[in-house]
Amino acid sequence: MKKLLTNLFLLSLVCSFVALGQATKYNFKFDKSFPDTSFKQGNAGHGIAVDPEGKVWIQRYGASDSIKNAAGVYRTCRVVYVYKPDGTPASFSPIRTMTVGAVVDTFLNANVGLEKDANGNILVANREFIYRVNYKTGVCMGKLAPGSTNAFLKPGVDDLNETVTGYVLPGVGPVSLWDGSFTNLGNALDTTKGYSRTLGINGDGNDVFYCSYSPKYVLKIHSDNGSLGPYNKIDTLFGGKLAVESITFHPKTKYLWVSSGNNFAPSATPGFTDFTFYAFVPPNYVTPVDSFTWNGNTANDPRPRGIAFSPTGDSVYVICFNDGTVPMVQRFKKGATSVHSLSNAVVTNFELGQNYPNPFNPSTTIKFSLPQASTISLKVFDVLGKEVATVAEGRYEAGAFTATFDARNMNSGVYFYTLRTSTGFVQTAKMLLMK
Numbered sequence: 001m002k003k004l005l006t007n008l009f010l011l012s013l014v015c016s017f018v019a020l021g022q023a024t025k026y027n028f029k030f031d032k033s034f035p036d037t038s039f040k041q042g043n044a045g046h047g048i049a050v051d052p053e054g055k056v057w058i059q060r061y062g063a064s065d066s067i068k069n070a071a072g073v074y075r076t077c078r079v080v081y082v083y084k085p086d087g088t089p090a091s092f093s094p095i096r097t098m099t100v101g102a103v104v105d106t107f108l109n110a111n112v113g114l115e116k117d118a119n120g121n122i123l124v125a126n127r128e129f130i131y132r133v134n135y136k137t138g139v140c141m142g143k144l145a146p147g148s149t150n151a152f153l154k155p156g157v158d159d160l161n162e163t164v165t166g167y168v169l170p171g172v173g174p175v176s177l178w179d180g181s182f183t184n185l186g187n188a189l190d191t192t193k194g195y196s197r198t199l200g201i202n203g204d205g206n207d208v209f210y211c212s213y214s215p216k217y218v219l220k221i222h223s224d225n226g227s228l229g230p231y232n233k234i235d236t237l238f239g240g241k242l243a244v245e246s247i248t249f250h251p252k253t254k255y256l257w258v259s260s261g262n263n264f265a266p267s268a269t270p271g272f273t274d275f276t277f278y279a280f281v282p283p284n285y286v287t288p289v290d291s292f293t294w295n296g297n298t299a300n301d302p303r304p305r306g307i308a309f310s311p312t313g314d315s316v317y318v319i320c321f322n323d324g325t326v327p328m329v330q331r332f333k334k335g336a337t338s339v340h341s342l343s344n345a346v347v348t349n350f351e352l353g354q355n356y357p358n359p360f361n362p363s364t365t366i367k368f369s370l371p372q373a374s375t376i377s378l379k380v381f382d383v384l385g386k387e388v389a390t391v392a393e394g395r396y397e398a399g400a401f402t403a404t405f406d407a408r409n410m411n412s413g414v415y416f417y418t419l420r421t422s423t424g425f426v427q428t429a430k431m432l433l434m435k
Helices: 002-021
Strands: 029-033 045-050 056-060 065-068 074-077 080-083 097-100 103-106 113-116 122-126 129-133 140-144 163-165 175-178 184-189 199-201 207-213 216-222 233-237 247-249 256-259 276-280 290-293 303-309 315-321 329-333 337-342 363-370 374-381 387-396 399-406 413-421 426-433
Touching: 045 122, 045 315, 056 113, 056 122, 097 129, 097 140, 113 303, 163 199, 175 207, 184 207, 199 247, 247 303, 256 303, 290 387, 363 374, 363 387, 363 413, 387 399
Parallel strands: 045 113, 045 303
Antiparallel strands: 029 329, 045 056, 056 080, 065 074, 097 103, 113 122, 122 129, 129 140, 163 175, 175 184, 199 207, 207 216, 216 233, 247 256, 256 276, 276 290, 303 315, 315 329, 337 399, 363 399, 374 387, 374 413, 413 426
């Protein structure tokens, strides 16, 4: 029995090292403006969330509609829009009011953030209130009203349905935790530190992420006991270089995704590119393992104000603030490949391996090695030299990688794949797709 337990322990330890040593790249590619290119609306968006049915919840910061009050007078109001994945409105969209008990609240003040809770319901932050909304019906399930008139940040939610809240302005109130009934559980910070738009919290509630764009930092505030506290250890992430305005965790990989800066609050360079979303692996969050960039012209400063993944994690929606000339929501979809790093590989040369299996149908694995960090492209071409797919693209750290290429939408035939690196290395190999 002792030997069996020892072997199980060693196996668990090895599996843990393997899991920690691998990184998955989804290679997100721009798919479309969502729900369509006409969805622009003034100074644009401020919150986005995706529920378990894949419906996309969207907030615009300013007023975009009007509603008649009890005196029969129309007043401008804010709105929450809800769209199915195909871009058609949900039956209860748009949402202009929340009924709490016998009281009807109208969204008269600024919309400041959306977040999905642990049960898939949607937290709607409307300046000094946060409402919990049933994702199936659009009906209000509860209201958080702590009594402050300061504007809320986008909240974060852990796996126990505990919510972390804070405020936009520095020094105006605490960063607090609340249980699933919106009962206060205490503070992670006694007062806000900088100008901020968003908060995050990891699944076990041990780490609260306080994001400031002025000054530029993300604070990881740690408690060994989650919401029981105390939150008494603070680390600055990303070298104090990222001006983060949106943050979330990927539903499958659990990577932390954050936005970089913009023209108004740029991130530090070199190192990070503005208008880009980066993925970091917990628990250290040191080097980005994946990224994608806002699609289109950024001259009018479309500030990245929200990010949310589909339930499978294969699609990601991002929303911009400030630039009312462009569609405010973009959808990116997982590329034809997933790229994994091999933690135990010893790499001394640039190399592109032969795909396996070959011939293949419909997917195959391609291995490549980088002895130093490089910006790469790994692309597939037909026999006429026309590019037909991108397998991997972007900056990769030194190491060995495997990329799973899916060719289910391609015709049978001979194809060539080429690896190019920023160091000048180029290598091509041939593969055969047989259906």
